[in-house]
Amino acid sequence: MSSHQPTGTDDSALAVLAPADAVIFDLDGVVVDSFGVMRQAFLTAYAEVVGGGEPPFEEYCRHLGRYFPDIMRIMGLPLELEEPFVRESYRLAGQVTVFPGVRELLTALTARGTRLAIATGKSGPRARSLLDRLGLLGHFDHVLGSDEVPRAKPAPDIVLRALELLRVPAGRAVMIGDAVTDLASARGAGVRAVAALWGESEEGPLLAERPDAVLRHPDDLLALLPAPVSPR
Template sequence: MTLPTSTPTVAGGRPAARPVQAVVFDLDGVLVDSSAVMREAFDIAYAEVVGDGPAPFEEYNRHMGRYFPDIMRLMGLPLEMEEPFVRESYRLAPQVPLFPGVRELLHGLHGRGVRMAIATGKSGPRARSLLELLGVLHLFGHVIGSDEVPRPKPAPDIVLHALDLLGVPAERALMVGDAVIDLASGRDAGTTTVATTWHEGDCAALLAAGPDFVARTPRELLTYCLAVEV
């Protein structure tokens, strides 16, 4: 996939018709740089519940974006790990920063009347607490966690619920994420999908999933959101 180097257009060159009215964001790896904190919380939870030995964080990281209990089931780990993981995540939350440029991205969209929501693998209360701590919660119309929908990502439920609450049809919205399941959720909900790559992880599978647009920086994403019509 060719990454954009100038004013972006819709992937595939389809005719511009409807301006973007809403953006639904994933949280971890897109807006917040939480990898180090999640690793520490996961290591502590593994040691408390499973015992000695290296915690398989790399495998956990491959499932990032899913709801924590679902990841435990996929990895064959005890669901009891959720309690210490959540406890440590709250304790370590002050160490989680926004990615550089994200604050400007959010204020830029908000100032131009683009409605925004979060659709995250985190629980809703934990996501809202973190965004409040970072001083950006008020910029979002809604923040929805995986515990607040019948089926979490990769199902489209969480994106559809966000758009319903925002009052914006899917064809006028973007789903922005850094994982294949974000793109799947957005695509099945009927939105334009945007992959972000500033988390500096392995992007091969993400690009292979065929997002409509790839943003390398928050500034590039802001330019896309304000210039493109879907």
């Protein structure tokens, strides 16, 4: 059991005490620490496509959780940045690490019989390739990317699709995310929205969204989410 104390209001803590049959995770900033790779890939892509000037990486970070082409549209940047960004992301994938405690969390949830899925702003093939490289792919029943649903986050489509594939009703699932878009997508699908604060995300905007619970370490989830009473 974690020595960390899960945070949130009394009401939000109670909201997540009901057991869940499924946990849906965002990928970057929740399962894997890819921030450094993401930064280098963006800087390289910007230099190749746009050229001189200061790459607006801080602004890019404010949109994390969204699908890369959607971020480019919001920022008014050329969609051509996607090709070198993806190329560099693959090239540097060996530098991506798993957050401390995540492997143990996934193992514990799997032992409980909890069904697991990924719903990420990445493309599906890139997400599955990265998880396979890190030895985590086998933990997940399904890995969904933003290119595999009609509308990317913050729309609920990717979470709804995960629920459909998992065959779990929204009320028996939670989603763990580190971005406002993750929380919005979860809530749009009727799923309890839990904020993860162990990555690079700013705490203030996430707390302002009043998530159902706030986790400061991966294994805090085990304290807030008891195992189902009946074995699966």
